[in-house]
Amino acid sequence: MTDILIVTHVDYCPPGHLARVLDVQQRAFTVVRADLGELEAVDLDRPKAVAVMGGPMSVNDPLPWIGAEIAALRHFIRRDIPVIGHCLGGQLLAKALGASVHRMPYTEIGWQPLSRRDLPERSPWLAHAPEEFPVFQWHSDTFGLPEGARWLLSSPWCPNQGFSWGDKVLALQGHPELDEELVRLWTTDWAHLLDETQPSQQGRPYMLQDLESRVAAQLRVAEGIYRHWLGLAFGD
Known part of the structure; x- marks a missing residue:
């Protein structure tokens, strides 16, 4: 067990660029699969920083591990760790944190411009970010x-794209952790789920246009968020 815990829920939603940031900084981290019950073996008083990744399930699904993970998150929040x-x-x-999570009438898929809602007083989580930047989306719940909570971000199809709570909790609706490899993987393996007749979804060719520059812009924002997260945990 290490001081940094990353909780995942499926093999195709890994830590992505977050793992690279940690590797570059030579910070050891532990990855567990909550859906396989691996969170049960974690000493919840050990981590100094926690990241929770994505997955295709809903928090409202009747899966026993979801309740256990929510209880663990409440423990981390009480401990006041990032x-x-x-x-x-x-x-x-x-x-x-007691908020609702519900199904949207559509699925938001693709590159969406996120607009900051923390201006003119900037949130420290986004102090480095421009007023608008692209983040890859793939979700039906919100x-x-x-x-x-402090409302931080919105997109044209999903008003609540991000919030902070207190000084150390950040919830994001999108996937700033995705690199080029993961975007290509998702848009290939999940292509059968795409429906371009929905205006809230983008087709695969469009999602892959200017991929290098879009991912670069996304990862610049992600890296700033991760630096702040680590700074809160370790003071550097």
């Missing part, structure tokens, strides 16, 4: 804002 949630992870954090 926690970041990505997509499903953000929805799990919202649920842990979270409400917990009581006391």
Whole structure:
């Protein structure tokens, strides 16, 4: 067990670029699969920083491990350690903080421009980010804002794209952790789920246009978020 815990839920939603950031900084981390019950073996008082990744399931699905993960997140929140949630992870954090998570009338898929809602007073989580930047999306559920949360981000198809709660909790609806390899993998393996007749979805050719520059812009924002997360945990 290490001081950094990454919780995943399926093999094709890995830590992605977050793992590369940690490797470059030579910070050891532990990855567990909550859906396989691996979170049960974790000493919840050990981690100093936690990241929760995505997955295709809903927080409202009747799966026994979901309740256990929400309880673990509440424990981390009580410990006042920095926690970041990505997509499903953000929805799990919202649920842990008492907010609703519900199905949207459509699925948001593709590159969406995220607009900051923390201006003119900038959130420290986004101090490095431009007023608008692209983030890759693939979700049908969305979270409400917990009581006391600060609304940070929105997109044209999903108003609640991100919130912070207190100083150390950040919930994101999108996937800033995705690199080029993962975008190509998802748009290939999940192509049968795409429906370009829905205006909230983009076709695979469009999603792969200017991929290098889109991913680069996304990862610049992601790296700033991860630096702040690590700074909160380790003071550097």
